[in-house]
Amino acid sequence: MSFVSVTDVWQRYGARSIIERVNLEVAEGEFVSIVGASGCGKSTFLRLLLADETPSRGEIRIDGGAPAREPGRERGVVFQKYSVFPHMTVRDNIVAAESFSRGLGRFFGAKLRAARARADETLERIGLAHVAGNYPATLSGGMQQRLAIGQALTARPRILLLDEPFGALDPGTRIAMHDFLTELQADTQMTVFMVTHDLSEGFKLGDRVLVFDKPRWDPHAPEAFGATITYDFDARDEGVPFQHILDEYPRLAAH
Amino acid sequence: MRLINRRPARPMAVFLAALPFVAVGVAYWIGSEIRLSANPADKLLPAPETIVATAKQLFTEGDRRSGQILLWADTLASLRRLFLGVGLAAALATTIGVLIGMLPYVRRTLSDFVAVLSMVPPLALLPILFIVFGLGETSKVVLIVVGITPFIIRDLSQRVLDIPHEEIVKAQTLGASTGVIALRVVLPKIIPRLIQSVRLSLGAAWLFLIAAEAVAAESGLGYRIFLVRRYLAMDIILTYVIWITLLAFLIDWALKAASRAAFPWLEESL
Numbered sequence: 001m002s003f004v005s006v007t008d009v010w011q012r013y014g015a016r017s018i019i020e021r022v023n024l025e026v027a028e029g030e031f032v033s034i035v036g037a038s039g040c041g042k043s044t045f046l047r048l049l050l051a052d053e054t055p056s057r058g059e060i061r062i063d064g065g066a067p068a069r070e071p072g073r074e075r076g077v078v079f080q081k082y083s084v085f086p087h088m089t090v091r092d093n094i095v096a097a098e099s100f101s102r103g104l105g106r107f108f109g110a111k112l113r114a115a116r117a118r119a120d121e122t123l124e125r126i127g128l129a130h131v132a133g134n135y136p137a138t139l140s141g142g143m144q145q146r147l148a149i150g151q152a153l154t155a156r157p158r159i160l161l162l163d164e165p166f167g168a169l170d171p172g173t174r175i176a177m178h179d180f181l182t183e184l185q186a187d188t189q190m191t192v193f194m195v196t197h198d199l200s201e202g203f204k205l206g207d208r209v210l211v212f213d214k215p216r217w218d219p220h221a222p223e224a225f226g227a228t229i230t231y232d233f234d235a236r237d238e239g240v241p242f243q244h245i246l247d248e249y250p251r252l253a254a255h
Numbered sequence: 256m257r258l259i260n261r262r263p264a265r266p267m268a269v270f271l272a273a274l275p276f277v278a279v280g281v282a283y284w285i286g287s288e289i290r291l292s293a294n295p296a297d298k299l300l301p302a303p304e305t306i307v308a309t310a311k312q313l314f315t316e317g318d319r320r321s322g323q324i325l326l327w328a329d330t331l332a333s334l335r336r337l338f339l340g341v342g343l344a345a346a347l348a349t350t351i352g353v354l355i356g357m358l359p360y361v362r363r364t365l366s367d368f369v370a371v372l373s374m375v376p377p378l379a380l381l382p383i384l385f386i387v388f389g390l391g392e393t394s395k396v397v398l399i400v401v402g403i404t405p406f407i408i409r410d411l412s413q414r415v416l417d418i419p420h421e422e423i424v425k426a427q428t429l430g431a432s433t434g435v436i437a438l439r440v441v442l443p444k445i446i447p448r449l450i451q452s453v454r455l456s457l458g459a460a461w462l463f464l465i466a467a468e469a470v471a472a473e474s475g476l477g478y479r480i481f482l483v484r485r486y487l488a489m490d491i492i493l494t495y496v497i498w499i500t501l502l503a504f505l506i507d508w509a510l511k512a513a514s515r516a517a518f519p520w521l522e523e524s525l
Contacts, residue, residue: 050424050428052424070427071424071427071428072427072428072430073428073429073430075428076428077424077425077428079421079425081419081421082419082421082422082425083421083425084425085422085425085426085440086444086520087443087444087518087520087521088520096429096439097429100426100429100430100431100435100439101429101430101431101435102435103435104434104435104438105431105432105434105435105438105439106439135519135520137520151429152428155428155429155430157428
């Protein structure tokens with residue numbers, strides 16, 4: 001049942017504990033929002049999920065596979081910035097998602113034409129077809145992030161990790177991006193982890209909202225203890241659980 | 256209005272840009288005039304007319320003995336050495352710089368070594384190069400390579416390290432191997448910087464070239480200058496100096512134009 005399982009994960013740099021005792025089971029297709037104060041380790045946790053860092057203790061498995069030691073195609077990622085390649089056109093950025101795993105990182109001839117055609121379809125779907133030949137620097141922040149998400153999904157990862165993906169966008173664009181992401185997730189049934197500063201964004205998009213905080217605190221050694229998941233909210237149905245429970249279990253209704 | 260907010264308009268800007276050139280020219284002309292009026296045979300500051308006449312002769316008339324136009328032969332010989340040296344240095348520095356920037360094992364091994372190496376004054380090595388490689392072309396090319404490679408390596412490896420970690424991680428999540436990351440992410444981002452780095456080190460490259468030619472050569476711009484120095488032929492020396500400056504300027508300009516044409520994404524991200 002559980003797709004991503006995090007078992008007793010700790011991360012410390014030297015004497016500094018960042019996160020401790022994190023246990024988590026996530027089902028396939030769930031959208032998990034991760035919130036918390038600055039410096040509470042939520043980005044560290046995302047890097048651990050990404051396998052960009054290895055935990056000092058514990059392990060993270062996807063679909064029962066071996067714990068990863070470096071980032072790979074299983075895990076897609078979109079950062080707040082620098083998520084697309086500035087030296088490639090928008091179309092080539094999408095093609096790269098397919099070609100980078102090849103020997104030379106390039107397609108040639110017929111394969112290249114086919115990949116470009118597929119990339120154009122993807123761009124059509126994410127609404128960037130009109131800028132296919134442009135370089136990312138000419139795109140607005142929202143369009144760049146849409147490209148980054150499209151690129152990450154083109155590589156067909158098992159899970160998608162988003163590190164404050166809309167943090168640098170203006171409020172209007174941000175709401176448009178929420179709809180975009182919700183639609184994509186409904187289409188692909190992707191398992192998503194999203195770190196965000198914005199509580200309402202977390203609740204709006206997520207099926208679950210995890211809060212990271214430090215449960216133990218030593219005022220003489222503020223770095224001695226790390227953060228962990230202190231709340232795990234059910235964010236479906238606008239964050240109000242049990243309001244549809246009668247639909248599921250009609251027997252509970254009072255007679 | 257504050258001085259920092261005053262900007263020259265177009266005609267004024269052109270005038271200001273031309274001013275130092277004109278000033279130097281006039282100062283030279285006055286100096287030459289004063290010396291020549293005291294002693295018409297003075298060789299130290301030849302009159303501008305003399306320089307122009309000499310230059311015309313140098314560019315068009317062949318040597319009396321061989322019939323070869325020496326200035327063009329010198330230019331060809333020098334540019335060959337320069338391009339060979341700078342080209343080799345660029346290729347070597349890109350390879351090592353990218354390896355140092357990308358691979359922690361190579362970085363641990365080489366980065367301190369290169370830092371120390373770049374402190375060795377290349378001209379002090381010139382005698383060794385002459386002894387090891389002989390007095391021919393090799394030693395001159397090697398001097399240029401030895402002189403500018405460490406600088407370019409340090410610059411490029413730092414640039415590779417400056418590539419946002421996010422981009423490298425992103426490439427990995429798309430399944431890229433180390434080689435693919437080098438070919439498709441690091442190299443394309445580093446080449447424009449390489450051109451800039453080469454532009455910055457061209458001055459040093461010319462210095463090493465002329466120094467090597469001055470010590471031992473049979474042709475070349477530096478060789479000629481140091482040869483005619485014996486006859487105090489200031490008109491020839493000045494012509495050569497102006498010619499070298501012009502060549503250096505043209506090469507720099509060509510590299511800048513090439514970089515602009517080849518990397519449109521860089522322009523757009525500025």
